[in-house]
Every structure is written in structure tokens, then in C-alpha cells.
Amino acid sequence: MNTKLESVFQKENIGLGKRKKATARVFLVPGEGNLIINKVSGEKYLQFNTTYLNTIWSPLQKLNLDQQFDIVALVNGGGLTGQTEAIQLGVARLICKMDPQNRQILKPFGFLTRDARIKERKKYGLRKARKAPQYSKR
Structure with missing residues (x-):
């Protein structure tokens, strides 16, 4: 692997996103707008669901950067919806890390807000x- 790509996959260049039980480590690679999730094509991984794909690309589309970067994500835990929203948060955080000016643009859309809702625990005496x-x- 060449040194330019190795520098992209460093710990400093990770956007970490979480949602419910899903965790996503996101990397932005200079490219032409491809999505790779767990070493599989993003379209195939998300079962060609356009809602999921639009959710992931929306932070980059707001900044008109969707054709300049490839998204490489490593996700585990949760379901497809949780993983999708975790990737979206990771992308938004990584964009802000690259250029702090982007934060003012993305914040009003809610891309930088961690959704804290998680599954409620089961109580004794209940199903x-x-x-x-x-x-x-009677």
C-alpha cells in the first residue's frame, strides 16, 4: 500500500460515530464518490436502499464534496439503520476535523448531534x- 493511503488510515484521521449498539469508524479517502463498508460495496451492504445511501452522503452533499471523497467505513453492532446513522455521524465529525469552518454549516442540519436514544432495559415482573x-x- 502506498504511503499516501496509509496516512489516511491513521488514528488521527478517524471519524467515530455511534448510534444505539452500532459503532462506525469512518475514513475519507480522496476519490470520486465511492462507498465501501466492511470491505464490501456500500450499495450491496445496504441492500441498495436509497434512503440509507442518501443518509450517509448527506453531510458531504451539503458541502458539495460528494464527488471528491470516497467513504471507507468499518462498522459493527446494531442493525442497518443504526449503522447508517453511525456512519453519517462519523463522516460529519471527520469533515469538521479536516476543516473547522464546516462545523457552522453542518450543525444546523443536526449532523453533529449524537442520538442518545438506546434500548430501555427490561424490568423484573414485566415481559x-x-x-x-x-x-x-377474576
């Missing part, structure tokens, strides 16, 4: 977090 067994009066 799920809030679902109670059926009540019988």
Missing part, C-alpha cells in the same frame, strides 16, 4: 421494558 403480563380481575 419487556414496559409490557406487563395480562391483568385478570
Whole structure:
């Protein structure tokens, strides 16, 4: 691997995104707008779902950078929706790390906000977090 690409995959150049149980480590590589998730084509990994693809590309599209970078993401945990939103947060954080001026543009769209909602824990005496067994009066 050439030294230019090795410098892209350094710890300083990671955008870390999390959502529910999903964690994404995102790298931006100079390129022509490809998406690679876990060494698989992004379209194939996300099952050709245009909503997921648009979600990932939206921070770059707001800055008109979507044709200048390739996104390489390593994700684990969660489902496709959580992984998609984790990648989006990682991309937005990485763009801001590269140029702090981008923060003012991305912040109003909510791209830099970590969604803190996670699954509620199951309580004793209940079937799920809030679902109670059926009540019988007689």
C-alpha cells in the first residue's frame, strides 16, 4: 500500500460515530464518490436502499464534496439503520476535523448531534421494558 493511503488510515484521521449498539469508524479517502463498508460495496451492504445511501452522503452533499471523497467505513453492532446513522455521524465529525469552518454549516442540519436514544432495559415482573403480563380481575 502506498504511503499516501496509509496516512489516511491513521488514528488521527478517524471519524467515530455511534448510534444505539452500532459503532462506525469512518475514513475519507480522496476519490470520486465511492462507498465501501466492511470491505464490501456500500450499495450491496445496504441492500441498495436509497434512503440509507442518501443518509450517509448527506453531510458531504451539503458541502458539495460528494464527488471528491470516497467513504471507507468499518462498522459493527446494531442493525442497518443504526449503522447508517453511525456512519453519517462519523463522516460529519471527520469533515469538521479536516476543516473547522464546516462545523457552522453542518450543525444546523443536526449532523453533529449524537442520538442518545438506546434500548430501555427490561424490568423484573414485566415481559419487556414496559409490557406487563395480562391483568385478570377474576
